[in-house]
Amino acid sequence: MVHSSTAHLTNTSNTPNTITPPSTTTLPTTMVHSSTTAHLTNSSNTPNTTTPPTSITTVLYITSPITIPPLVCVNGGELQNGVCICPDEWTGKTCSNGNFCNSTNVGNFTFPRTVIGWFGYSAELCTANTNTAGISKAAVRCLNDTGSPRFGPPQILKCGLTLIDIQRNISMVSGDLLHLASSTQILTSRPEHLSADNITRAVQIANMLFQSNITQEIFVAAVTTISQLLNTSEKGTHESDAVKSLTVTLEQLSKSSNMSLVVQPNLLVQSAQVPGDTVGVHFTAFTGGSGNFVANRIKLNTDSSELISDNGGSTDIEMVIKFKPVLRSENTNHSIGFVLYQNDNFFRSKAFQASLGTSRRVLSANLGETSGLDVEMLFKPMAVTNASLYDFACVSWDYTLDDWSTYGCSKVNNSEDTLQCFCNHTTNFAVLMVYRRDFTYAEAHNWITILGCSMSIIGLSLTIIFQIVTRKSRENILTLLIVSICTSLLIFTLLFMLGVENPNQLLEKPKIQINTIPSSDIYTKPDKGPCTAVAVLLQYFLLGTFTWSTLCATNIFVMIKHVRVPKHLTAYTMIIGWGLPAVVVGLTLGISYRVDNPLGYRQEEFCWLAAFDPKGNFDFTLPMFWGLLVPVVFILIFNTALLMCFSNATDKINIHVTSIRHDLTKTFYGSFSIVVVFGLSWILGYLLLITHDQTAYTILNIFFCILTTTQGLQIFLLFTARSAFAKKNMSSALKSLPSFHIPLYHTMKYSFNQGNQNVQVESYKQLNSDL
Incomplete structure (x- = not known):
């Protein structure tokens, strides 16, 4: 309810006092009553009369907000910020007004639909036996000088006329300038087919025309020529002196009072x-x-x-x-x-x-x-x-x-x-x-990934401890190989779990800096160190894992050929195992890494090797390909060749040492399988990092955890759980359980013939069982 108010009304007319109720404005929606008391004073020439106060009830109507429907853009227009953004051929508030000349025949030529102010080029082309083969024979401009769009008179090209001819005629002040300007325009109507020399000549011709005493028609033709040349991509020609002179001439000519507005697609x-x-x-x-x-x-x-x-x-x-x-x-x-x-x-x-x-x-x-x-x-x-x-x-x-x-x-x-x-x-x-x-940053590791990697870490740690404790029961080279494999993979797994996420994610809002010329149109955050260091270590230890696995298989193969590994091979193994990955990583850093642009080496989303271009396509020039995938492929090829040689060598071993052959084969195949499991698991791990679809992420995460768990357990089973020492202790612990019985393996001596020599091997079965 609106409060009551008192109005003092004065009548200064010569007519008797009358009371006219206030007019009512109808604004449909809510109705509000207002009680008003009016005291009327008569100041006319008629006798004063006293009129009792009159109570007036006013009815007010308050309108609700009017909803304005959004614009409906037609003819391909797009609504942006409440405004229709129209195609070139249409104009108006809703893109409903035409802004073109319809396709038609002018003279003997057919011209396409053309935007007002632009030029259309004829469908008729110069024949193949001329220097201008494939170029339109005529050009015509769409005009709107009469209030209705129409094509002007066509300008016809003399087929066979070249830019060299036009430049010569202009320099000699011979010929019709309008015809030469129009011919230059037509000859540059397909800028993507112009050579660097022709682009330079066309710029020079336009510059000469601008510096002449030209008419509006010649000026329009020259501007159109420059507009078309702006579509070329020949960088060398754009840096020529002719281009510099042209821009200066255009700037000076633009303030000439006898030149009106000229608008072409790329220049006005x-x-x-x-x-x-x-x-x-x-x-x-x-x-x-x-x-x-x-x-x-x-x-x-x-x-x-x-x-x-x-x-x-x-x-x-x-x-x-x-x-x-x-x-x-x-x-x-x-x-x-x-x-x-x-x-x-x-x-x-x-x-x-x-x-x-x-x-x-x-x-x-x-x-x-x-x-x-x-x-x-x-x-x-x-x-x-x-x-x-x-x-x-x-x-x-x-x-x-x-x-x-x-x-x-x-x-x-x-x-x-x-x-x-x-x-x-x-x-x-x-x-x-x-x-x-x-950038879309990788999601944090969930419990499935953590569980899988943790089990792998436990298996690797137990294997390292066991191999060190029982090192006296086997050849030193074998302990070195196994511990090196496990150490390299263990460090890689720990880094993957704890450090692969970028600690310095580029999440801050852009800041407007001082007005200085940037060196590039791409902003790259300077490197702060930790993420790149993690990427370097990940690359090094993953390559190290593959390298040590290959060295393990190679040493076993050498043992088959020579029974015992030569002493100098241990030194070579150490150098190759830890040195070769360092060489590859060093080359990768030297070629691709810069402090001011670390993304040449690593990715921003996570601390791993760069692999994709800005459009998300795999880039074969980036370190992920040649710094990791190529070396791994060579390792797999080498292992495959070694497997074939191993199979051929074991076939020649004396048939009486089948048990030795069996144990060696199992050990070699185990080493080879480790390489395969490594490759599959970490390929899935990489896909896991770059996948953003939730369903695919879940599936990859499950398989990744299975494989990472398998590789740790596989190493544990191959090199620890099935050894004679482990089985002996497990058997002792389980003797009280009648339902369990694990047979013990005993040390045995074998002999086999290698060529014409009879070779005695002591404890060979136990040595390989410890693997």
């Missing part, structure tokens, strides 16, 4: 006269579905000093040039010109390297030698797949340095959608954007 040039008393000039280029420049998306306000960005954040570039009071004059106009490049192909930097394939739009503003200006700009950052913006630099092109410079410019992080720059002069401007890759 706009000239304007600005009143002398203006507070500023506001230039805006709006985005489209394809990112091309279209005339109806270019806006110029010659009396504005504020950045507006009122198109729902859909602007590519916005610039305001503010005139200080000392520059204002009612009697003097200013000529101003803008040139906007779709990319920076004509501004190749030596200090800044683009590794992500990104490009930067370049905006030139020219007011001649005018000084004392304040220039504010907004740039929309380019979206990069699997990366986010980390930092940027506001720069201008310095023709003395022939590179970007931050002189006279500063930056402000305006918002997530725009990058704001301030400069005190006009020239070619750009923003150099730095992106940080979006």
